[in-house]
Amino acid sequence: MLPSVIIVACLPVLVLRCAADLCNWTGSGFAVGADPRIVLQVRLRCTEGSVRWVYPGQALRVALEPNLSSIRYNTVCIQEFPSLSGASVFIERAGELELLVTEDGGRTGRQVFCFQAGEPHRPVIYLQAGPQSPETWSRRIVGFRYKLLRNRSANSGLETSCRPCNDTELLMAVCSSDFVVRGYIKNVFHDSRRQTSLVEVWTTKGYLQCSGVFEQQVHPYVSSQSRHGRIRTLLQCHVKPGDGQFLFMGSDHFEEAWLGCAPRYKDFLSIYHKARMGRRTFCNFPLD
Known part of the structure; x- marks a missing residue:
């Protein structure tokens, strides 16, 4: 469980609304950094x-x-961009x-954090910078990339969801995913702080990958064609290691x-x- 913190304002809060484009915002806190009453407010209109x-x-x-408005997004993921060092991040x-x-989480690398978007409110991310005096300010950048995820439907097999895919979603996902690989689960690592799980995979065959996530490595128990990679999912899905070969499909975020x-x-x-016999496939999948 994430700790809850209630902010009680002892001073009047001055909210400054900042101009932004639909998806991105870049701004400075230099001019207002000495006034503890000021909160910069940004509204973004994109899903990433x-x-x-x-x-x-x-x-x-x-x-x-x-x-x-017709699409319900239930999960938000953010990635440090380039860093969140020196700022605490809250969900409102x-x-x-x-x-x-x-602020002092001892993070390394561009980590990803996910959380559930509460209803009926829209997702709100609140950053609070660590204390600094004007004499010690340096040109540093605190930032993140964001992406909203929605529940998977019959029209999209790519979005993060904890329930198993049905037959139609499987047949669509194999045609439209960013990666499709066959392989074994080597291990699963859970990170409660980031609210994600990491599935370590050894592949026996790669059908498609749009990025270099799965890299070729030597493994003593599988063929020289094997590749090693890690697939991320939400902690709430409670992924566990399993025996046998799986067909892993998904998207790049x-x-x-x-x-x-x-x-x-x-x-x-x-x-x-069965789908091919009934002419219900969406594409041809290469069989061994």
Whole structure:
């Protein structure tokens, strides 16, 4: 569980609304950094983009309000861009702030953090810069990339969801995913702080990958064609290691592989053969 923090304002809060384009925002806190009452507020209208806060000072409130009212987004993922060092990150829920990332979290690399988007409120991310005096300010940038994910439907087999894919979603995912590989689960690592799980995979055959997530490596128990890679998913899905070969399919977010569907390979073959006989396939899948 993430700790809850309630912010009670002892001084009047001055909210400054910042201009932004639909997806991205870059701004400076230098001019207002010495006034503890000021909160910069940004509203972004896309399902993915970036925020760059130069000379971070005091607080920045980012509301994600995509112009797609008919689609329900239930998960938000953010990646440090280029860094969140020196700022605490909160999720705002009905006036309360839940701590997601601490200012001195000892992070390395561009880590990804995910959280559930509360209803009926739109996702709000709140950054609070660490204390600095004007004499010690340096040109540093605090920022992140964001992406909203929605529940998978029959029209999209790529989005993150914890339930198993149905037959139609499997047949669509194998045709439209950013990666399709067959292989074994070597291990699963859970990170409660980032609310994600990492599935370590050894592949026996790669059908498609749009990025270099799966790299060729020597493995003593599989063929020389094997590749090693890591696939990320949400912690709430409670992924566990399993025996046998799986067909891993999904999409690329933040230069990382994110899991969409992962049926056992023999089960997928059975579904595919039946669909092909009934002429219900969406594309041709290469059979061994």
